[in-house]
Amino acid sequence: MGPYVKGRRRERHVAKMGPGVVVTGLTLGALAVVSLLAFQANGAQDRAGGAKPVASTTTSSGPAASATPSASATPTVPPLPATSGSGTRVVYSIGSHYVWLVDPKKSPQVAPGFAVTPGSVEPAPGSYSVYSRTPSTTGTDGRQIEHVVRFAQQNGVVFGFSAAVDGATPTADSNAKTGGIRSGRPEGQLLWDFAPNGTKVVVVA
Incomplete structure:
Protein backbone atom coordinates (compact mmCIF):
# COMPACT_ATOMS: atom_id res chain seq x y z
CA MET A 1 0.00 0.00 0.00
CA GLY A 2 2.89 2.33 0.67
CA PRO A 3 3.97 2.82 -2.95
CA TYR A 4 0.41 3.00 -4.19
CA VAL A 5 -0.52 5.65 -1.64
CA LYS A 6 2.62 7.62 -2.43
CA GLY A 7 1.82 7.44 -6.12
CA ARG A 8 -1.76 8.58 -5.58
CA ARG A 9 -0.50 11.51 -3.54
CA ARG A 10 1.79 12.53 -6.43
CA GLU A 11 -1.13 12.24 -8.92
CA ARG A 12 -3.36 14.34 -6.64
CA HIS A 13 -0.53 16.90 -6.31
CA VAL A 14 -0.05 17.07 -10.08
CA ALA A 15 -3.78 17.23 -10.63
CA LYS A 16 -4.00 20.06 -8.08
CA MET A 17 -1.09 22.06 -9.56
CA GLY A 18 -1.77 21.30 -13.23
CA PRO A 19 -4.77 23.63 -13.80
CA GLY A 20 -3.03 26.56 -12.09
CA VAL A 21 0.00 26.19 -14.30
CA VAL A 22 -2.23 25.96 -17.35
CA VAL A 23 -4.20 29.03 -16.30
CA THR A 24 -1.01 30.95 -15.63
CA GLY A 25 0.35 29.98 -19.03
CA LEU A 26 -2.90 30.99 -20.73
CA THR A 27 -2.92 34.32 -18.88
CA LEU A 28 0.66 35.13 -19.86
CA GLY A 29 -0.09 34.16 -23.45
CA ALA A 30 -3.18 36.35 -23.52
CA LEU A 31 -1.25 39.30 -22.11
CA ALA A 32 1.46 38.81 -24.74
CA VAL A 33 -1.15 38.79 -27.51
CA VAL A 34 -2.83 41.93 -26.14
CA SER A 35 0.53 43.70 -25.86
CA LEU A 36 1.43 42.72 -29.44
CA LEU A 37 -1.90 43.96 -30.77
CA ALA A 38 -1.54 47.23 -28.86
CA PHE A 39 2.00 47.72 -30.23
CA GLN A 40 0.85 47.04 -33.79
CA ALA A 41 -2.07 49.43 -33.36
CA ASN A 42 0.24 52.20 -32.11
CA GLY A 43 2.65 51.58 -35.01
CA ALA A 44 -0.18 51.75 -37.54
CA GLN A 45 -1.41 55.00 -35.97
CA ASP A 46 2.10 56.49 -36.11
CA ARG A 47 2.45 55.52 -39.76
CA ALA A 48 -0.94 56.96 -40.60
CA GLY A 49 -0.11 60.18 -38.73
CA GLY A 50 3.27 60.43 -40.45
CA ALA A 51 1.64 60.31 -43.86
CA LYS A 52 -0.42 63.43 -43.11
CA PRO A 53 0.95 66.64 -44.72
CA VAL A 54 2.45 69.10 -42.27
CA ALA A 55 1.09 72.62 -42.60
CA SER A 56 3.73 75.22 -43.48
CA THR A 57 4.46 77.80 -40.81
CA THR A 58 6.22 80.18 -43.22
CA THR A 59 4.56 83.58 -43.09
CA SER A 60 4.29 86.10 -45.91
CA SER A 61 7.16 88.03 -44.37
CA GLY A 62 9.54 85.07 -44.49
CA PRO A 63 12.27 84.31 -47.04
CA ALA A 64 9.80 82.63 -49.41
CA ALA A 65 7.96 85.94 -49.79
CA SER A 66 11.01 88.12 -50.29
CA ALA A 67 10.55 90.98 -52.70
CA THR A 68 12.11 91.10 -56.12
CA PRO A 69 15.71 92.39 -55.86
CA SER A 70 15.77 96.13 -56.28
CA ALA A 71 17.27 97.71 -59.34
CA SER A 72 20.90 98.68 -59.33
CA ALA A 73 21.68 101.75 -57.25
CA THR A 74 24.02 103.04 -59.97
CA PRO A 75 22.85 106.56 -60.97
CA THR A 76 21.38 106.88 -64.45
CA VAL A 77 23.57 108.92 -66.78
CA PRO A 78 21.54 111.58 -68.63
CA PRO A 79 21.67 111.34 -72.43
CA LEU A 80 23.86 113.74 -74.39
CA PRO A 81 21.89 116.98 -74.87
CA ALA A 82 20.58 117.40 -78.41
CA THR A 83 21.74 121.02 -78.44
CA SER A 84 25.40 120.16 -77.80
CA GLY A 85 26.59 120.94 -81.33
CA SER A 86 28.78 118.72 -83.48
CA GLY A 87 32.37 117.58 -83.91
CA THR A 88 34.89 116.62 -81.27
Missing part, protein backbone atom coordinates in the same frame (compact mmCIF):
# COMPACT_ATOMS: atom_id res chain seq x y z
CA ARG A 89 33.93 118.41 -78.08
CA VAL A 90 33.55 118.46 -74.32
CA VAL A 91 29.92 119.02 -73.34
CA TYR A 92 28.99 120.44 -69.95
CA SER A 93 25.37 120.63 -68.77
CA ILE A 94 24.58 123.28 -66.18
CA GLY A 95 21.21 121.70 -65.41
CA SER A 96 22.43 118.15 -64.70
CA HIS A 97 26.06 118.93 -63.80
CA TYR A 98 27.34 116.24 -66.16
CA VAL A 99 30.17 116.17 -68.65
CA TRP A 100 30.36 114.12 -71.87
CA LEU A 101 33.39 113.58 -74.09
CA VAL A 102 32.35 113.36 -77.74
CA ASP A 103 34.57 112.18 -80.61
CA PRO A 104 32.79 111.32 -83.90
CA LYS A 105 35.85 109.35 -85.05
CA LYS A 106 35.45 106.81 -82.24
CA SER A 107 32.90 104.09 -81.65
CA PRO A 108 30.96 104.79 -79.56
CA GLN A 109 31.23 108.49 -80.30
CA VAL A 110 30.15 109.52 -76.82
CA ALA A 111 32.12 108.37 -73.81
CA PRO A 112 30.05 107.60 -70.70
CA GLY A 113 29.18 110.85 -68.94
CA PHE A 114 30.32 111.62 -65.43
CA ALA A 115 29.05 113.89 -62.68
CA VAL A 116 30.89 117.03 -61.66
CA THR A 117 30.60 119.60 -58.89
CA PRO A 118 30.49 123.19 -60.13
CA GLY A 119 31.90 126.27 -58.49
CA SER A 120 29.73 128.99 -56.99
CA VAL A 121 29.36 130.62 -60.43
CA GLU A 122 28.31 128.88 -63.65
CA PRO A 123 29.55 129.82 -67.14
CA ALA A 124 27.02 131.18 -69.60
CA PRO A 125 25.73 128.67 -72.17
CA GLY A 126 27.69 128.77 -75.39
CA SER A 127 30.68 127.38 -77.30
CA TYR A 128 34.23 127.87 -76.00
CA SER A 129 37.73 126.49 -76.57
CA VAL A 130 40.36 125.19 -74.17
CA TYR A 131 42.95 127.93 -73.86
CA SER A 132 45.07 126.91 -70.86
CA ARG A 133 46.09 123.72 -69.08
CA THR A 134 48.01 123.17 -65.84
CA PRO A 135 49.13 119.73 -64.60
CA SER A 136 48.85 120.68 -60.92
CA THR A 137 48.33 123.75 -58.78
CA THR A 138 46.43 125.05 -55.74
CA GLY A 139 42.72 125.72 -56.12
CA THR A 140 40.88 128.79 -54.86
CA ASP A 141 39.69 126.67 -51.92
CA GLY A 142 43.28 125.92 -50.90
CA ARG A 143 43.21 122.27 -52.03
CA GLN A 144 45.83 120.74 -54.25
CA ILE A 145 44.27 120.16 -57.67
CA GLU A 146 45.45 118.52 -60.88
CA HIS A 147 44.59 118.27 -64.58
CA VAL A 148 43.27 121.83 -64.81
CA VAL A 149 41.64 122.52 -68.20
CA ARG A 150 40.47 126.16 -68.57
CA PHE A 151 38.03 127.21 -71.27
CA ALA A 152 36.43 130.58 -70.35
CA GLN A 153 36.71 133.83 -68.38
CA GLN A 154 33.66 135.89 -67.48
CA ASN A 155 33.44 138.88 -65.16
CA GLY A 156 36.78 138.09 -63.62
CA VAL A 157 35.90 134.42 -62.95
CA VAL A 158 37.96 131.68 -64.62
CA PHE A 159 36.05 128.55 -65.62
CA GLY A 160 37.77 125.22 -66.00
CA PHE A 161 37.70 121.53 -65.17
CA SER A 162 39.94 120.03 -62.50
CA ALA A 163 40.20 117.28 -59.87
CA ALA A 164 41.31 117.50 -56.26
CA VAL A 165 44.35 115.37 -55.46
CA ASP A 166 42.57 114.04 -52.35
CA GLY A 167 39.56 113.10 -54.51
CA ALA A 168 37.19 115.46 -52.68
CA THR A 169 34.38 117.22 -54.53
CA PRO A 170 33.01 119.59 -51.87
CA THR A 171 30.23 122.10 -52.48
CA ALA A 172 31.67 125.45 -53.45
CA ASP A 173 31.68 128.32 -50.97
CA SER A 174 28.84 130.63 -51.97
CA ASN A 175 30.65 133.58 -50.36
CA ALA A 176 33.38 133.44 -53.01
CA LYS A 177 33.16 133.57 -56.80
CA THR A 178 34.73 130.39 -58.11
CA GLY A 179 34.43 128.77 -61.53
CA GLY A 180 36.27 125.51 -60.91
CA ILE A 181 34.26 122.47 -62.06
CA ARG A 182 35.49 119.50 -60.04
CA SER A 183 35.38 115.82 -60.98
CA GLY A 184 36.86 112.64 -59.52
CA ARG A 185 40.53 111.94 -60.26
CA PRO A 186 39.92 109.17 -62.85
CA GLU A 187 37.46 111.41 -64.72
CA GLY A 188 39.86 114.34 -64.50
CA GLN A 189 42.53 112.19 -66.14
CA LEU A 190 40.14 111.21 -68.94
CA LEU A 191 39.25 114.83 -69.66
CA TRP A 192 42.90 115.90 -69.52
CA ASP A 193 43.85 113.27 -72.09
CA PHE A 194 40.87 114.13 -74.28
CA ALA A 195 41.06 117.93 -74.35
CA PRO A 196 44.32 119.57 -75.43
CA ASN A 197 44.41 123.31 -76.11
CA GLY A 198 41.95 124.29 -78.80
CA THR A 199 39.39 121.58 -77.99
CA LYS A 200 35.79 122.79 -78.22
CA VAL A 201 33.84 123.03 -74.97
CA VAL A 202 30.06 123.39 -75.30
CA VAL A 203 28.11 124.60 -72.27
CA VAL A 204 24.36 123.90 -72.35
CA ALA A 205 21.64 124.96 -69.93
